Amino acid sequence: MANYFSSLPHRLKVQELGKCDFMQSSEFADGVKKLIGKKIVVVGCGAQGLAQGLNMRDSGLDISYALRQVAIDQKRASYENAKNNNFVVGSFEELIPTADLVMNLAPDKQHTSVVNQVMPLMKKGACLSYSHGFNIVEEGTQIRKDITVIMVAPKSPASEVRAEYLRGFGVPTLIAVHPENDPNGDGLEIAKAYCVGTGGHKAGVLHSSFVAEVKSDLMGEQTILCGLLQTGSILSFNKMVEKGIDPAYASKLVQYGWETITEALKIGGITNMMDRLSNPAKIEAFKLAEELKDIMRPLFIKHMDDILSGEFSKTMMEDWAAGDKNLLTWRAETGETAFEKTPAGDVEISEQEYFDNATLMVAFIKAGVESAYETMTCSGIKNESAYYESLHETPLIANTIARKKLFEMNRVISDTAEYGCYLFDHACKPLLADFMKKIDTNVIGKNFNASSNGRVDNFELVKVNAAIRNHSIEICGAELRAAMTAMKKIVE
Ligand SMILES: NC(=O)C1=CN([C@@H]2O[C@H](COP(=O)(O)OP(=O)(O)OC[C@H]3O[C@@H](n4cnc5c(N)ncnc54)[C@H](OP(=O)(O)O)[C@@H]3O)[C@@H](O)[C@H]2O)C=CC1
Numbered sequence: 155m156a157n158y159f160s161s162l163p164h165r166l167k168v169q170e171l172g173k174c175d176f177m178q179s180s181e182f183a184d185g186v187k188k189l190i191g192k193k194i195v196v197v198g199c200g201a202q203g204l205a206q207g208l209n210m211r212d213s214g215l216d217i218s219y220a221l222r223q224v225a226i227d228q229k230r231a232s233y234e235n236a237k238n239n240n241f242v243v244g245s246f247e248e249l250i251p252t253a254d255l256v257m258n259l260a261p262d263k264q265h266t267s268v269v270n271q272v273m274p275l276m277k278k279g280a281c282l283s284y285s286h287g288f289n290i291v292e293e294g295t296q297i298r299k300d301i302t303v304i305m306v307a308p309k310s311p312a313s314e315v316r317a318e319y320l321r322g323f324g325v326p327t328l329i330a331v332h333p334e335n336d337p338n339g340d341g342l343e344i345a346k347a348y349c350v351g352t353g354g355h356k357a358g359v360l361h362s363s364f365v366a367e368v369k370s371d372l373m374g375e376q377t378i379l380c381g382l383l384q385t386g387s388i389l390s391f392n393k394m395v396e397k398g399i400d401p402a403y404a405s406k407l408v409q410y411g412w413e414t415i416t417e418a419l420k421i422g423g424i425t426n427m428m429d430r431l432s433n434p435a436k437i438e439a440f441k442l443a444e445e446l447k448d449i450m451r452p453l454f455i456k457h458m459d460d461i462l463s464g465e466f467s468k469t470m471m472e473d474w475a476a477g478d479k480n481l482l483t484w485r486a487e488t489g490e491t492a493f494e495k496t497p498a499g500d501v502e503i504s505e506q507e508y509f510d511n512a513t514l515m516v517a518f519i520k521a522g523v524e525s526a527y528e529t530m531t532c533s534g535i536k537n538e539s540a541y542y543e544s545l546h547e548t549p550l551i552a553n554t555i556a557r558k559k560l561f562e563m564n565r566v567i568s569d570t571a572e573y574g575c576y577l578f579d580h581a582c583k584p585l586l587a588d589f590m591k592k593i594d595t596n597v598i599g600k601n602f603n604a605s606s607n608g609r610v611d612n613f614e615l616v617k618v619n620a621a622i623r624n625h626s627i628e629i630c631g632a633e634l635r636a637a638m639t640a641m642k643k644i645v646e
Pocket residue numbers: 197198199200201202203220221222225230231232233258259260261262264267268285286307308309310311312313566567568569570
């Protein structure tokens with residue numbers, strides 16, 4: 155099968171990549187009605203499978219799980235996940251023929267195998283959904299023409315899909331209908347009802363395309379969302395220990411620092427995050443971020459180019475064929491880093507101290523969010539999509555690190571995201587070697603103000619504030635956040 159995006163004429167590539175309409179809440183007035191009384195069968199009960207299934211059942215929908223026979227026989231985690239939550243579980247043969255909607259929530263690497271198994275079993279005119287369009291866009295899978303193919307892609311790790319729903323909110327979601335598979339013309343209505351079932355409509359929904367979702371999702375996860383959080387964690391921790399900061403303190407500052415810093419980002423964008431620093435520290439973080447952006451720009455561009463050309467997916471699929479050799483090696487190596495192996499100390503760190511003693515981490519976030527956004531929007535991805543894939547999702551991933559460090563982040567995200575995260579991290583750390591040589595504890599581990607003379611050049615401060623506030627991501631973000639009226643606080 156050929157890469158679907160690469161096979162499109164240039165005109166359609168541009169059109170699909172730029173598809174992004176912010177949907178009004180009135181468009182969801184029918185709620186889950188379109189799916190009421192319909193049989194919904196989820197394939198796979200892993201991260202997204204369980205979270206989405208729970209939300210949709212709580213929204214009044216009829217959910218059951220089709221698992222592979224071996225998972226049922228061996229009572230694997232997927233079976234236990236579904237059974238312990240009182241869902242009906244069955245084999246593909248038992249459940250797929252009854253389904254009006256089959257939600258394919260197996261890992262991306264299994265999609266071709268899943269589709270090959272479910273397609274002959276699906277009833278005529280049923281609907282097949284994805285939460286990431288990799289299989290359609292990068293593998294070029296063709297689906298039976300009577301089947302409607304939709305995408306409902308939460309811009310969030312699964313744990314937060316459930317947690318935000320329980321908080322009465324949701325996570326921003328991209329919905330799409332595959333142009334090759336909308337035989338009844340009701341794909342969008344099904345996608346909207348599904349999205350309401352997960353709570354996504356409360357946080358903002360973009361009517362997008364499979365192409366735009368895949369290319370932006372891959373870019374976000376490889377760079378700011380996971381790659382740079384991994385690099386920033388390891389480099390920040392190592393630097394503090396090298397300079398004599400207590401490892402237990404350093405471990406805690408990094409593990410919980412991302413969550414605290416990015417909560418400010420979630421509520422009020424980069425402006426609010428930077429405003430949490432003293433004025434001298436803000437100017438320093440701004441300068442560090444500018445330097446980081448200059449150094450990392452070629453790497454961000456390389457990731458975007460490889461994603462657009464299909465080079466990234468080709469390389470990752472080679473690893474799938476090799477039994478995930480690289481993925482498993484890199485996962486094990488991450489587990490051996492000093493940051494992962496050093497438990498967070500039992501020391502009190504106040505909320506403000508996470509900002510004051512981590513100027514460098516704030517700079518990493520600013521540089522990473524802006525670079526990902528700038529690179530995506532320069533490549534034809536629309537601002538709103540780029541915002542969700544950079545600024546909005548960073549706090550949701552940071553929460554996973556607060557729970558159990560990088561292990562937890564890489565466990566919760568998809569294997570596709572994890573693979574791309576390691577690729578970025580391995581290239582980024584050497585790139586930042588010279589930059590890190592100049593870094594001292596004044597910007598990571600200790601309060602910046604203690605080492606500065608406290609003086610601020612007002613002209614410089616005005617310029618810095620204007621540069622932060624006038625960035626396109628801040629303008630786009632303010633509009634999107636204004637629509638998130640039900641957003642709840644995470645860090646009390
Ligand atoms: N993780 C996330 O937070 C996000 C994921 N996504 C997308 O959601 C989809 C699911 O990813 P994710 O939730 O991470 O997946 P997981 O790896 O967490 O879970 C996959 C589940 O699928 C089952 N499975 C594996 N192979 C098969 C197969 N051949 N047939 C049936 N079931 C199978 C596994 O169970 P068993 O091995 O026991 O059979 C497991 O329970 C992907 O498309 C991903 O890109 C989108 C947004 C975020």
